Amino acid sequence: MAIVSDDNKNINKPLKRNPVVKPDSIEYDKTFENSIRPKDFDSYIGQSSLKETLKITLEAAKRRNKPLDHLLFYGPPGLGKTTIAGVIAAQMGVDIKITSAPALERPRDIIGILMSLKGGEILFIDEIHRLNKVAEEILYPAMEDFTLDMTTGKSQTAKTLRIPIPKFTLIGATTKAGELSGPLRDRFGMIHRLEFYTVDELAQVVMRTARILEIDITENGAKAIAMRSRGTPRIANRLVKRVSDFALVKYNGIIDETVANESLDILKIDKYGLDTTDRALLNLIIEKYDGGPVGIETIAAALSEDVRTIEDVCEPYLLQAGFLQRTPRGRKVSPEGYRHLGVKQPSCQTSLFDM
Numbered sequence: 001m002a003i004v005s006d007d008n009k010n011i012n013k014p015l016k017r018n019p020v021v022k023p024d025s026i027e028y029d030k031t032f033e034n035s036i037r038p039k040d041f042d043s044y045i046g047q048s049s050l051k052e053t054l055k056i057t058l059e060a061a062k063r064r065n066k067p068l069d070h071l072l073f074y075g076p077p078g079l080g081k082t083t084i085a086g087v088i089a090a091q092m093g094v095d096i097k098i099t100s101a102p103a104l105e106r107p108r109d110i111i112g113i114l115m116s117l118k119g120g121e122i123l124f125i126d127e128i129h130r131l132n133k134v135a136e137e138i139l140y141p142a143m144e145d146f147t148l149d150m151t152t153g154k155s156q157t158a159k160t161l162r163i164p165i166p167k168f169t170l171i172g173a174t175t176k177a178g179e180l181s182g183p184l185r186d187r188f189g190m191i192h193r194l195e196f197y198t199v200d201e202l203a204q205v206v207m208r209t210a211r212i213l214e215i216d217i218t219e220n221g222a223k224a225i226a227m228r229s230r231g232t233p234r235i236a237n238r239l240v241k242r243v244s245d246f247a248l249v250k251y252n253g254i255i256d257e258t259v260a261n262e263s264l265d266i267l268k269i270d271k272y273g274l275d276t277t278d279r280a281l282l283n284l285i286i287e288k289y290d291g292g293p294v295g296i297e298t299i300a301a302a303l304s305e306d307v308r309t310i311e312d313v314c315e316p317y318l319l320q321a322g323f324l325q326r327t328p329r330g331r332k333v334s335p336e337g338y339r340h341l342g343v344k345q346p347s348c349q350t351s352l353f354d355m
Contacts, residue, residue: 069189078234292332
């Protein structure tokens with residue numbers, strides 16, 4: 001607690017506070033993320049067909065002694081788009097600069113990054129579909145001709161300059177490939193979709209993360225966590241940490257199948273990976289709107305959630321798992337969704353729009 005003195009001599013002195021968070025602890029999360037990120041294709045689990053394609057592409061670029069073509073990765077969040085960009089940079093032996101589209105608000109932001117690049121370096125832009133129009137147009141000549149078009153002067157004295165920049169590789173990542181403009185999308189030489197992981201792949205991710213974090217876990221415990229990770233490595237890594245807390249405090253410190261299941265039950269994550277929000281969404285459609293169809297804006301308002309949260313976080317997995325359906329009139333709960341929730345489906349729910 002800071003104590004303010006009534007003495008006029010001390011009134012302008014800065015208050016001394018008892019530091020609770022040390023500077024080195026601020027870097028914990030960043031260090032954790034970096035420590036579990038694979039550095040090569042051998043330690044990168046999953047996305048087998050994509051890895052094979054990239055290995056050939058990288059080897060060809062090395063033999064030609066030229067930078068890679070620009071790449072675009074798309075797919076649901078948490079599948080490893082940033083990680084695979086780092087692996088590509090490591091395999092090519094070049095540095096990578098990482099930024100996100102919302103951070104590039106002004107033209108000078110993107111110009112400054114492009115001017116600072118060295119030959120062969122990789123520029124990674126996350127959520128590239130949110131890039132503003134001005135920054136996008138600056139990227140066009142940079143991606144095609146490795147030049148920057150800049151204007152100096154005003155009115156009649158205005159001049160256009162073409163400034164060469166080192167050859168580089170742009171890697172874009174997005175969760176919404178459909179929102180990219182056509183001209184930007186067409187400038188990528190390779191476009192790849194990242195798929196949800198299988199349970200076996202996620203179990204390998206869990207075992208690898210546990211080994212790095214020095215967490216004792218059995219194969220069955222890893223598989224139990226993998227089954228509730230929604231096909232997403234980021235979620236699997238988060239659950240490993242949470243379950244290890246329970247194992248340390250409530251059990252003997254070892255994560256086996258029983259410990260994993262009981263811990264995740266306490267966290268209200270069911271056997272298919274659905275959390276409280278997911279079940280609330282399905283129950284809302286069933287109880288308030290007779291199973292649907294119902295519009296996404298109505299669902300978001302009823303749950304007091306943002307529409308983008310519903311579309312980007314909840315819907316992809318619910319659709320992939322078959323619990324939710326999209327129809328021309330809106331979202332509706334599938335028969336599988338009814339069975340999972342233990343709710344009897346009404347006998348007649350088919351409309352002309354769903355036939």
